Amino acid sequence: MGGLQIPMTHVLLLAATLFSCGLLGLMLRRNIIFMLMSLEVMLNAAALAFVAAGAKWGQADGQVIFLLILTVAAAEVAVGLGLVLQIQRRFKTLDMDQANRLRG
Amino acid sequence: MAIWLIPFLPLLSATLLMVSTGRMPRSLTAVLGAGSVGLAALLVALLAQGFLADGQVREVTLWTWMAVDNFTPRVAFYVDGLTIVMMSVITGVGFLIHLYSIEFMWDDESLCRYFAYMNLFVAAMLLLVMADNLLLLYLGWEGVGVCSYLLVGFWYRDADNGKAARKAFVVTRVGDTAMALGLFLLFTELGTLDIQPLMVAANANWQVGDTLPIVATALLLGGAVGKSAQLPLHTWLPDAMAGPTPVSALIHAATMVTAGVYLIARNYQLFLLAPPTMQAVAWIGVATLLLAAFTALAQHDIKRILAYSTISQIGYMFLALGVGAFASGIFHLMTHAFFKALLFLAAGAVIHCLHHEHNIFRMGGLRTRLPVVFWSFLIGSAALAALPFTSGFYSKDAILLSAWEQPDIGPWLWAGGLLGALLTSIYSFRLVFIVFFGEAQTEPDRQPGWRMAGPLLLLCLLSLIGGWFALPLSGVFPENGHAQVNHSVEIISIATPLLGLLLAYLLFLGRQLSIDKLLASPTGQALKSFCLSGWRIDNLYNALWVRPYTNLAHWWRNEPIDQLYNAVVAASQWSHRTLLGLQTGELRWYATSMVFGLVLLLAIMLRNAT
Numbered sequence: 001m002g003g004l005q006i007p008m009t010h011v012l013l014l015a016a017t018l019f020s021c022g023l024l025g026l027m028l029r030r031n032i033i034f035m036l037m038s039l040e041v042m043l044n045a046a047a048l049a050f051v052a053a054g055a056k057w058g059q060a061d062g063q064v065i066f067l068l069i070l071t072v073a074a075a076e077v078a079v080g081l082g083l084v085l086q087i088q089r090r091f092k093t094l095d096m097d098q099a100n101r102l103r104g
Numbered sequence: 105m106a107i108w109l110i111p112f113l114p115l116l117s118a119t120l121l122m123v124s125t126g127r128m129p130r131s132l133t134a135v136l137g138a139g140s141v142g143l144a145a146l147l148v149a150l151l152a153q154g155f156l157a158d159g160q161v162r163e164v165t166l167w168t169w170m171a172v173d174n175f176t177p178r179v180a181f182y183v184d185g186l187t188i189v190m191m192s193v194i195t196g197v198g199f200l201i202h203l204y205s206i207e208f209m210w211d212d213e214s215l216c217r218y219f220a221y222m223n224l225f226v227a228a229m230l231l232l233v234m235a236d237n238l239l240l241l242y243l244g245w246e247g248v249g250v251c252s253y254l255l256v257g258f259w260y261r262d263a264d265n266g267k268a269a270r271k272a273f274v275v276t277r278v279g280d281t282a283m284a285l286g287l288f289l290l291f292t293e294l295g296t297l298d299i300q301p302l303m304v305a306a307n308a309n310w311q312v313g314d315t316l317p318i319v320a321t322a323l324l325l326g327g328a329v330g331k332s333a334q335l336p337l338h339t340w341l342p343d344a345m346a347g348p349t350p351v352s353a354l355i356h357a358a359t360m361v362t363a364g365v366y367l368i369a370r371n372y373q374l375f376l377l378a379p380p381t382m383q384a385v386a387w388i389g390v391a392t393l394l395l396a397a398f399t400a401l402a403q404h405d406i407k408r409i410l411a412y413s414t415i416s417q418i419g420y421m422f423l424a425l426g427v428g429a430f431a432s433g434i435f436h437l438m439t440h441a442f443f444k445a446l447l448f449l450a451a452g453a454v455i456h457c458l459h460h461e462h463n464i465f466r467m468g469g470l471r472t473r474l475p476v477v478f479w480s481f482l483i484g485s486a487a488l489a490a491l492p493f494t495s496g497f498y499s500k501d502a503i504l505l506s507a508w509e510q511p512d513i514g515p516w517l518w519a520g521g522l523l524g525a526l527l528t529s530i531y532s533f534r535l536v537f538i539v540f541f542g543e544a545q546t547e548p549d550r551q552p553g554w555r556m557a558g559p560l561l562l563l564c565l566l567s568l569i570g571g572w573f574a575l576p577l578s579g580v581f582p583e584n585g586h587a588q589v590n591h592s593v594e595i596i597s598i599a600t601p602l603l604g605l606l607l608a609y610l611l612f613l614g615r616q617l618s619i620d621k622l623l624a625s626p627t628g629q630a631l632k633s634f635c636l637s638g639w640r641i642d643n644l645y646n647a648l649w650v651r652p653y654t655n656l657a658h659w660w661r662n663e664p665i666d667q668l669y670n671a672v673v674a675a676s677q678w679s680h681r682t683l684l685g686l687q688t689g690e691l692r693w694y695a696t697s698m699v700f701g702l703v704l705l706l707a708i709m710l711r712n713a714t
Binding site for chain 1: 687688689690691692695696699
């Protein structure tokens, strides 16, 4: 240990801020690409919280989960971008408010 | 010789045609459809030849249908003289009609369906007449009913045809129910349904005039009345003309409608035990033949005239059965099959060549334009009217003579039959004079080909010489030799149709007599519309049965228990409509809802935790 310690609360506050930014972006943006980016931000906010918690208690689990989240995010982006391509091809737009054909 | 092949051939062909569902080439369909019946007719001819040579009754048992305790109906055939006559009519006339159908139905898209139903009908009808027990007979009985339903409603895209088919089915079903009850009664009382043992048992256990045979025969008579379109169940037959004309010729003139006559003739020993039923048969016959003949006078649809005349002629057969002249009844059945099939086929040719025109007042002058059809129609009408030396003359004469010889009621029955003969002659020549003479109203656009003309000519021949056939019925029915032939009676029954012909000539061709003034008066108008509607019997039945029944059905549709299930339906429909609003299809709306739901859940959990 030693060196400059960042207080736990700061890290968690940062994670919460990032998560809220992502959430707001997800709810407010209409462009599917920006929605995907917002999702990434939320995932990384969660990952940051795990890393911080892992450092706090000196456990490796935090970093393990971080790696898992990284993988999930990569997979999600792969699928998500594929869907984006399809949406662009079918609807000729990336505005998700236009793609509402499953309306009941 | 394999007797079972005779009904099996049409059945096999019907099955093949049904399985092919119209993918077969049209020519193969026609060959299969007409050929199977033709082959059956050939086998019947061989069988008849063998029978005439040795006079042996042939019995064939194929297998036991079912075995329940002592009830073991077999699938077995019993072929005696009566059966031979019926089989010859069914396959012989049936084959000619099938041949004719090839040309008549060639342009129809459902040719395959048509021949499948027709062959199935022939198979069922053969089963009916060949069955050695009443249960197998009942199977054939219902089989022909189904085929009649299918063929009346053949052009099902027109809703009226469907209604006519339904009417035919439901009205005959009334009679069939009575017949089924009669069979139950016979089985519980006598313990068998095999016809020959049944007759023996009936004669051993019952006396003439007992209640049980009267009830049993009355129930069987109900079935016969329904199937043979007699009063009071005759209303379905005129509507059944909605089917294709060869169907009317085969089913509603030559074969199926005479099944009731066959049923009574086949069980005649039972009916002899019940004199009141026999009298009822005779009176039903007379009443029906008069009513139908009066109705036929006023009709203007060519097929409806023939339909009413069929009802009327079957009335004669019932009269013959009722007075115990079974052989004469069957004889008239055969000659009627010849000349009525001829008339229907000729009418079909007129309709076919005249752009599907049915109204006789829009025909006229066809004598020179369709000569073959004209001569066929003329010969058929002459036989129908029983002009001397035609086939109808011999059979109708025998019936009237037997009626005259009946004690007590005989002269009345005879007078009724005679009046009917006069009317028959008038309406049949009215038809000939209006359709084939006078001014042409519609020009024919084609001539009948050989497939139509051939059967017409053969049936012409049969209608002319059919009266000289000696039917092999002496072993089937008891002899009732005519003790002394009353010559004045004979002369009157010969003169009556000629008088009718003369009247028809004066009224409809020469116009020396005029009924225009009578028809123009209010009474005449009322009388005409009364006759045209078939004595308003349809209206009566509608008011008595059909409307109360439909009203009741409508009323029951709102019954209380249904309300419960309706409430379930309404609730699920309401929630469907309400929840449908949540399904917006917008991604951001879903995401936002999830977030708020999550926040709500977290808030609740946190509140509970503290």
